Amino acid sequence: MSDRPRTLGELRQSGYQSVSVKQELRRNLIGKLRRGETLFPGILGYDETVLPQIEHAILSQHDMLFLGLRGQGKTRMLRMLVTLLDEAIPVVVGSEIQDDPLAPLSRYARDLVAVKGDDAPVEWIGRDQRYHEKLATPDVTIADLIGEVDLVKHAEGRHLASEDVMHFGLIPRSHRGIFCMNELPDLSPKIQVGLFNVLEERDVQIRGFTVRLPLDLCLVFSANPEDYTNRGRIVTPLKDRIGSVIRTHYPLTRELGMEITAQNAWGDRDGAHVVVPGFMAEVVEETSRLARTSPHVNPASGVSVRMSVANYENMVSSAERRAILAGAATAVCRVSDLSQLAASTRGKLELLMSEEPGQEDRLLERLIQEAIKNVFDQRFTTKQFRNFVEQFEGGRTLELHDRMTPGEVLKAVDGFRGFRGQIETAARELAPELQTGETEEGLLAAVAEFVVEALHSHNRLNKTPKSGRSVYGS
Template identity: 35%
Template sequence: MSSKIEDSVRRSYGSKPKYTEVMPGVPEDYTQVKTLGDLLKINYKHVTVEEQLRGNLVAKLKAGEHPYPGIIGYDDDVVPGVNRAILSGHDVLLVGQIGQAKTKIAEAIAKNLLSPIPVVRGTVTNDVPTTIPEEHMVALLSGGEVVRTVPEFTVSRECEDIVRQDKLETKIDWLSGADRFKYILSTPDISVKDLVGQIDAIKIAKKGVELYSMESYSAGQLLQARHGILCIDELPVLDPRKQVSLLSVLQEGRFTTGAYPVIFRPDVKIIATANPIDYTHSGKIIEPLFDRLKSHVDTHYPKTVEDEMLIIAQETKIADTKNVFLPVPVVKAIAKITQMTRAHHDVNHDKGVSVRMAVHSMEMMVGEAERTRSIILGVKAVPRFSDMHCIHQSSKFELAEMEDTRENRRNLLNSVIDAALKEVSLEYVEKVAPEQIANMKNEFAKNKAFQVSQVLPGGKKGDSDYESQLARFPVLKQAVSDTAGTIKEEQKKFAERAKSLGISSPSIAMQDINGEFTATVAEIVLEGLRHIQPPLLDKKDNSYGLAE
């Protein structure tokens, strides 16, 4: 029996694969390969992380596919830089301020460019059984003793025990790239043991194993990310001693646990991130590590309002998507507020203003629309300009040129909100004909004022709702209707653009929302009439009336 097993292992290890690859290292019918015996039958050959990343990227580029769906606004600079690094087999340092999708890029690489791999079920360190040396595999399957000439392990002791017990029936699971992505946020309490593992005193006490037995070892993040990607966020925060522990992995592809005489080859790509301030500060990243992270790629904030809007559409979390509609002008206003805040001379540019401010503000607007109207009135949640005050709760930035107090931040944000609403509303109102504006002046002279409030219904529910008020302003009503038509066309194009990028957001698709949409458009038109030259309207409290 042992002779038969030995012949089977040697034939499998020494022969070419019996399958066609659909991805690097992935047989065409890999889901049917469920045991170690199945792997040996098809002469399975493991493909390294570097080969997986390169092979899958090459395939996507040949097919004209975007290798990182969901990464927006980086096609001209960051994506080519990342692609060059992967094709060159480099570990990467992403340099950029908060909220520039650095971690998201690392996740996208793992998800889209790593092939599924067969790991022994029940192992923590992603053990691929066919990476076990041929002689060791024969010994494990035939009940013999594994003889090591060097203290190097290709799989964990748990994996060896499972193979020894279950032999050819050893169960395997195909692990996706996303499942082989490990993330570490660098904090002062991160230890060398967290990174490279430790000798576990509890294991020694419970199992009675010897200090230098493989059984006494507990894997750190490096081995838990095995055959995958380890993302180290804010690398400069790690003190030099901890950074040193990564050097042998980057230089030789292996590491040891200090004085522990065992060698591991994790087969892992490291993608680290750093803030530009820390990146340029002498000594923040030790020089040997700085040098061995071969590719340094600079990230940036969205350069256009449309890119910021698309990120908002993609990242905004909405609990009840069927009951929410995000009008393009409101999304645009949030994007402009974020970009204006980011560029403001009184804002700390070193700290930056994260894209998360835009995303969280959009989520806050939805919550406010639900709180004030949707839940109480039983209508769809459609954010309006009158909801905009709520974003103070979600807007995070620091001041540099003035005292960084809550009051100063509030005043600055209010001025930015006013400027953004002016820009957005004028985009639409400047299309209103001069004669319509003249006739609206007569309407306001007669009817005095138009009431706006986040608690007023859009559709007819009395005399003070938006549609009932518009009935008393026929020319204004026509301008609102015309503007609504313009916005609907813009909404359709925006939804199509988002769909072309793989963004699935039902809340940006045009819907039959009647009065609530009318209220949103009415507020846009009324706000714009404040800013035309000469101004037609003034706003006092919640009322628009003729400008004096």
């Protein structure tokens, strides 16, 4: 930015013209649309639903409220709005509210321009400096957002009737930029009322000062749908002043959810190379999807995408730990690794039932079993493994746990006539790309556990937990 104008006179000679921040967002959005650029890189599943709402709101120069449950990418998209701002804009040097040199608002900037004229110093700020964010909490005050009389400035000799004695809050300091208020309903009603003038008149008034500051900014908010209803905690006049309400949602398909999880989860480990078969990734995502529709989970709270990500990472960690303990270089995730998902799920489900000890863990176990059943049923039937099930009727048992090496799992199942051939056939159906090299044995062990647990979920086999192990029988 060293070659940009450094004084007001140079800025005028350059032909620079000021535009409002909403005109700036609109102009840059139009440019991206014409060039076919992605508006929010990394945001998946919103191309036909959410993104058009955002584009229309920006083209209409609206303030926006992003309405959605937790883990739906609201804050991430709000922060990415800065990519629609210009690379840099000029401001008066020393201004607290990013004054436009061509149209200064604050007393400081007006006096500086009046005294120095074309020699008034100008500096340039990047787009990241033009975004300010505040998490709404009950203790947020009008002084935090709008401003307050600064008693220190008053003690220095400035008169209380002067603008110079004011301390600007976050909203005036966001002048010529974007101000985001996260979780708007958590703001107390009297503070919400304080936003009326900002949204409607674009001005702020501090402690009854007659001075008005016609701010240029784009206001964006986030909220939970439950708090937005008539019984919610956003005052009606404030809702009326917000131009567009953008509804977000969870991934519409299991495949899309898996793609989002793979994008955000940490899967590349340095302890061992961990391979996640596609059917295991499906089980993790299906568990979250079932939780969202479970009658035992509070739908107003939702089940965040973060649950899928955290569960995926814990499953990978379980496989990694097994490989490290066995001195193996490669590990393949399998069903027994799902026993470690309780820790990464706790706190991510808000239950409707009474909070008895272990209730959340028991619900998760049932959800995982149902997820395995759903993924299994898409490819196989229990009749295919009738011979295997019949061998348990004579009292035979099969013991599995997450510490067993792939070789130990296969040795345990090899005692069942014909089952090895069945899992090899199933492996070709589930993950043929892993049936060679160092992952072959791990894949067969993973498929074996998957089939056995699926048969249990279909009530073809009983399962008895025993000291961290699972014992299957008739």
